[in-house]
Amino acid sequence: MTVSSRDALWASRSVRLLRPTAVRCEDVRRSEGGERLLAGVDLSVPVGARLLIVSRPEGSASLLLRILAGIARADHGRILLAGLSRADAGAAGWARRVGYVGPRASIHPWLSPREALRLAGELAELGGAPLARLVDASLEHHGLADVADRPIRRGGPAVAERVALAAARLTDPEVLLLDEPLRAVEPEERLRLIGESGPRQTLLLASRYPSSEAGLVNHVVMLRDGRVTVSVPLAELDRQGFGLSMRGIESLAPAPRAG
Amino acid sequence: MIAFVTLVSLDLRELWMSFRLLLVLTALLGSALAVVVASVVAPALPGTAVYGVALALSSAIGAGAAAHNVASDLRRGPAAWLTVRAVPRSSLLLAWLSAFVVPVAAGIVVSALIAWLTLATAPGPATAFGFAILAAAAGWFLAVALGVTAGTLLPPWRAASLAGLVALGVALLAFAVPVSLPLPTGGFALLASIGSAERPIAAALQATGAALVAIAMLTVAAAAFLQRVDL
Numbered sequence: 190m191t192v193s194s195r196d197a198l199w200a201s202r203s204v205r206l207l208r209p210t211a212v213r214c215e216d217v218r219r220s221e222g223g224e225r226l227l228a229g230v231d232l233s234v235p236v237g238a239r240l241l242i243v244s245r246p247e248g249s250a251s252l253l254l255r256i257l258a259g260i261a262r263a264d265h266g267r268i269l270l271a272g273l274s275r276a277d278a279g280a281a282g283w284a285r286r287v288g289y290v291g292p293r294a295s296i297h298p299w300l301s302p303r304e305a306l307r308l309a310g311e312l313a314e315l316g317g318a319p320l321a322r323l324v325d326a327s328l329e330h331h332g333l334a335d336v337a338d339r340p341i342r343r344g345g346p347a348v349a350e351r352v353a354l355a356a357a358r359l360t361d362p363e364v365l366l367l368d369e370p371l372r373a374v375e376p377e378e379r380l381r382l383i384g385e386s387g388p389r390q391t392l393l394l395a396s397r398y399p400s401s402e403a404g405l406v407n408h409v410v411m412l413r414d415g416r417v418t419v420s421v422p423l424a425e426l427d428r429q430g431f432g433l434s435m436r437g438i439e440s441l442a443p444a445p446r447a448g
Numbered sequence: 449m450i451a452f453v454t455l456v457s458l459d460l461r462e463l464w465m466s467f468r469l470l471l472v473l474t475a476l477l478g479s480a481l482a483v484v485v486a487s488v489v490a491p492a493l494p495g496t497a498v499y500g501v502a503l504a505l506s507s508a509i510g511a512g513a514a515a516h517n518v519a520s521d522l523r524r525g526p527a528a529w530l531t532v533r534a535v536p537r538s539s540l541l542l543a544w545l546s547a548f549v550v551p552v553a554a555g556i557v558v559s560a561l562i563a564w565l566t567l568a569t570a571p572g573p574a575t576a577f578g579f580a581i582l583a584a585a586a587g588w589f590l591a592v593a594l595g596v597t598a599g600t601l602l603p604p605w606r607a608a609s610l611a612g613l614v615a616l617g618v619a620l621l622a623f624a625v626p627v628s629l630p631l632p633t634g635g636f637a638l639l640a641s642i643g644s645a646e647r648p649i650a651a652a653l654q655a656t657g658a659a660l661v662a663i664a665m666l667t668v669a670a671a672a673f674l675q676r677v678d679l
Contacts, residue, residue: 260528260679289532295525297458299465311454312533356529 210269211236211364211391212257217266218415219252226252227263228415236363239392241402243438244412250395251291253412254368257393258289271363285313288357291368295349298342302333302352305341309356323359331355331382346373354382361387367394380404403433411438418442452539455530459547462521468513469551475506476555476588480562487566495567496577500640503559503584504619504633507591510552511615514592515607518544518599528679537674541596545667548592556585572643579652580642583635586659587622590632591615593663597670600677630654632662 212234219227226249234240244250255261257268268274271286296305306327310320328337331351336344341352350371357365365386371379383405386392396402399409409426411419419441423433431437463469479502486498521527527540560581564574591611598611622637627645631637634655642648 255678258532260531262676262678287532291528293525293528296529297462297465297526299461308454308458309533312451312530312535353529357532 209236210234211238211271212393213267213269214253214257215267217253217256217268218264219256219261220264221252225415227256227266227412230266230412230415230417232410232417232420234391234393236391237388238408239386239406240394241399241406241409241433242393242395242412243397243399243409243435244395245414245439247397249412249415251368254289254366254393254395255291258287258291258366260289260291285360286363287366288360288362288364289366289368290350290353290357290370291366292372295353296341296356298349299340301336301338301340302328302344302348302355303337305352306356306359309359313360315360327355327359331358332378350374351382361390363389364391364393367392369396370394376401399433399435399438406433409433409438411442413439413442451535452543455535455539455543456546459517459521459543460550462526463513463517463547463551466517466520468517471513472510472548472551473555475509476503476552476559477562479503479506480559480566483563483566494640494643495563496642497640499563500584500636500638500642501623503556503588503639504622504636505616507588507619507633507636508612508616510548510588511591511595511598512608512612514544514548514595515599515602515611516595516604518596519602519604519607522600522677522679523603531679538671541600541667541671541674544596544599545593549589552588552592553585556581556588572648576645576648576652577639577642579649580635580639583652583655583659584639585635586656586663587619587633587635590659590662590666591619593666593670594618597666597673600670600673627651630658632659634658 210233212232214230214232217227217230218225226246230253242250242253252261256263257270273286296308300308303324306324307320310316310323315323328334331354333348333351333355336348341349350373354370367383371382374382394402394406407423409419409421409423410417419438421441426433426437426441431440479499482502483495483499486493487495530540531537564577594615595611598607601607602610619633619636622631622633623640625631627634627638627641628651632655635652638645638648638651638655645651
């Protein structure tokens with residue numbers, strides 16, 4: 190018997206061989222207050238990759254994710270996410286195919302988790318009974334069933350972060366951008382929630398604490414002075430005996446040029 | 449369209465939950481209350497003058513509330529949350545403005561009714577008073593648009609203070625020039641001198657038109673600022 194699903198397609202041998210690109214950045218630049226936080230970032234992330242992005246200065250990785258999510262602007266450069274550029278993406282396409290969870294992108298705290306998820310679904314042009322079922326399943330899955338109808342603010346930051354992730358995941362997006370996600374959630378639960386994604390979902394995770402992302406990523410990128418200076422599979426770090434730490438990642442970067 | 453209605457209802461709920469809606473309605477009804485109080489405390493004062501000045505002062509509160517509302521949405525995260533879900537920034541802006549339209553319009557109608565019923569003697573034909581109210585309402589919406597524009601540029605309290613002060617200045621300026629000049633806030637001054645104004649309906653329509661043009665210009669400027677800002 191053959192079982193067909195979107196995940197089965199993306200997990201197929203031919204797709205693994207072709208390695209289609211989920212995220213492409215070309216010469217992305219951004220300066221702030223005279224400081225060049227992104228100085229020509231070129232990045233190509235294949236479908237299904239789980240990418241950790243760290244940076245010096247620390248804000249660069251977060252800024253890159255915010256630019257990818259469309260909530261910060263780039264001074265220059267071209268970006269494609271899930272085959273879409275921000276300019277030509279319709280509401281249903283973009284909202285369904287790209288998810289973002291950031292430290293500040295949060296909905297009104299007086300909404301209940303159920304209302305927030307319904308809103309996310311409606312903005313992705315879902316509705317009716319299918320949306321209600323999807324919301325119920327998502328509330329259950331993200332441990333929000335008990336607080337589903339209470340204001341988010343009553344649950345504190347942990348509930349707000351779970352709601353943010355659940356809303357980002359509601360439409361099963363192809364690209365998930367996570368900027369320092371779920372810091373208020375217990376580490377084991379955090380690993381469980383972030384770690385669950387199918388082979389077609391591409392994960393970009395910006396973090397200041399690489400060691401806390403062990404088990405979630407399979408590739409590491411480091412931005413230094415606004416450029417990609419390290420891009421290695423996690424196995425390479427392990428092979429060199431560095432482990433997933435800032436010091437280990439930095440040791441793979443070429444020495445900065447004098448002057 | 450459905451998404452826009454969702455956005456406006458979300459903004460209306462935010463206005464309610466943050467007590468800004470209460471502030472705006474209190475400012476509008478307070479203007480009518482000023483006429484009631486003046487008719488008892490200082491009956492010699494012309495009621496329409498008191499009402500015109502009170503509405504002009506209250507528009508500064510509307511500007512401050514709008515500025516604080518927009519700046520808070522931009523800096524606390526809801527605007528980013530919606531933008532990530534492919535809601536165009538221009539839709540956010542129009543939703544912020546639209547969320548003020550219904551409560552402000554309802555507040556002005558009720559306020560004007562109270563003021564009209566309180567006036568001991570009618571200041572002129574009801575039609576002229578109605579058109580002057582229309583012009584004053586346009587001046588009030590201009591203050592809201594000013595607040596929305598300031599909110600896209602500055603942090604909440606700075607935006608609210610600046611928008612309130614500028615709206616107050618623009619509103620009071622109308623009292624310093626002849627009513628025949630088509631100022632966007634001319635409705636407040638026209639209301640104050642409705643009994644003695646020549647061709648009040650024409651003056652009201654001119655002030656309303658000037659206010660609508662100014663609102664359109666401010667909205668275009670706010671949309672341009674909003675496209676550039678990081679959320």
